Amino acid sequence: MKEKNPIKVLCYLEDDYGRDAEMLLPLIYFAEKYLNCQITFKLIWDVHAIYLSKPDLVLMPNTIGSVLAFKISKYAFENNIPVFSLISEGNFRTDGSFNYWGYNTDKIFYQKYICHWSKRTKDYFNRELPQLVNKNILTGATGFDRYKFYNFESREDFFRRKNLRPFTKVISYAGWAFGKLYNRQGFEELSFLHQNDPVKIAWLKEQMLLVENILKTVIDNNPDILFILKKHPNEANPSIVGEETNEMVHLKDRSNVLYIREKEAIHNLIYLSDIWLGFETTTALEAWLMGNKPTLLLNPDPKFKRDDLYKGSLVVNDALKLQTLINEFYQNSEIKAFNTQKLQQIRNKLISDTIGFDDGLNHLRAGYYLQETIRSTDPDHRVKVRFSFRFFTMHLLMIFGKCFYHKTLFQNLPKFKKTIWIFENFRLKNIPELKKKYYPYLTAFYKQHHLPQKIENQTIWKEIIF
Secondary structure (H helix, E strand, C coil): CCCCCCEEEEEEECCCCCHHHHHHHHHHHHHHHHCCEEEEEEECCCCCHHHHHCCCEEEECCCCCCHHHHHHHHHHHHCCCCEEECCCCCCCCCCCCCCCCCCCCCCCCCCCCEEECCHHHHHHHHHHCHHHCCCEEECCCHHHCHHHHCCCCCHHHHHHHHCCCCCCEEEEEECCCHHHHHCHHHHHHHHHHCCCCHHHHHHHHHHHHHHHHHHHHHHHHCCCEEEEEECCCCCCCCCCCCCCCCCCHHHCCCCCEEEECCCCCHHHHHHHCCEEEECCCCHHHHHHHCCCCCEEEECCCCCCCCCHHHHHCEEECCHHHHHHHHHHHHHHCCCHHHHCHHHHHHHHHHHHHHHCCCCCCHHHHHHHHHHHHHCCCCCCCCCCCCCCHHHHHHHHHHHHHHHHCCHHHHHCCCCCHHHHHHHHHCCCCCHHHHHHHHHHHHHHHHHHCCHHHHHHCCCHHHHHCC
16 A cells, blocks of 8 residues: 655744744644654745745744734645644733734635634634634644643753852743833834823833832842843844843843843743742743742732733732742742632633643644644645745845855844844754654653554544544
């Protein structure tokens, strides 16, 4: 019997680490091991790769998060290449304030399915866009599966890798995107969010300074605690280079501060931290998934419109309150108010409403629908792709530009510095390393839960698809 040709999958990423890579890797593991998929990774800039490789399917973390993501989905669709896409930011508001089209100017979802993190958002889409009811599916958030099967870096290994002196106490802060206030593209995004309301923009700037002051006070008062300050990954477009302004940057040179701009897995930071701080952050939920770590939100003015996720954390208005809770934790190994049964019940409900399921199987739920998408493809059929001069030009600029690329030089050339992210990332060279590191964890998880047998006999779908 002739062996079937593999399904050629072109997977687009903006970077080779972080949120989007983490959410796709478990799904890619399943696709490679069980769906006969041969996956090639390309930087999101290289739309022309669709023409060159003529894939059977395009795989993406999202189709609305950037202009390029949308153009890729549309170009593939117009050439009869199915698109399977997850959603990067699936914990969105369902009160009508969320722009679910993002950069999708056509207001048409070109992917096969719209993968929802939770029943809450799926039901909202069904109400808002009833014509898409057959596209709306519940997969859960695949990026959170890793908290069920990854092994995380120890504190000792982290200190060694960062060449830090040892600390016995570690507190981390997940930055909010205050830096958007100080770059043009980010400001336009915030202005859209706040309907160009100068009062709300001024309020954001004030909150940033107040949060900075809270952090400064506790950092200066606790020299024996290492404070890790993590810049928000979407604070600025990758094409924006240079020194940023946010609530952390002025604190980065203190001896008990480690300021992290990028290239650091958030799960490792959560794992090694005793307490997790933020202004407003989905990472609080990740801290709950990892041993229910205390999450404290620094909100000088807590009365603002936001996602309900804050209800599972303790809200801190000033440095004195934060110091009191820090003292309580290190004296008693817990914060009593955080561990109440009521607050734990709230967190359990928020986990369900936010990521759907916390069983580590969301990537398999997505995998079921990826399998359904693949069934509509024919790997023996020759794909025809319309040539795009624009995408071809972009491809040539990348290919020839890398021959002349010099980071220091490009940083000082106004028209070239916006291309640095392309030349730094076009190889996506960290993806093989991530696969090498994480695939053994997945293999062990599959074995522990007898997933290979259940996938083989197809009984898994009856257990997890609702």
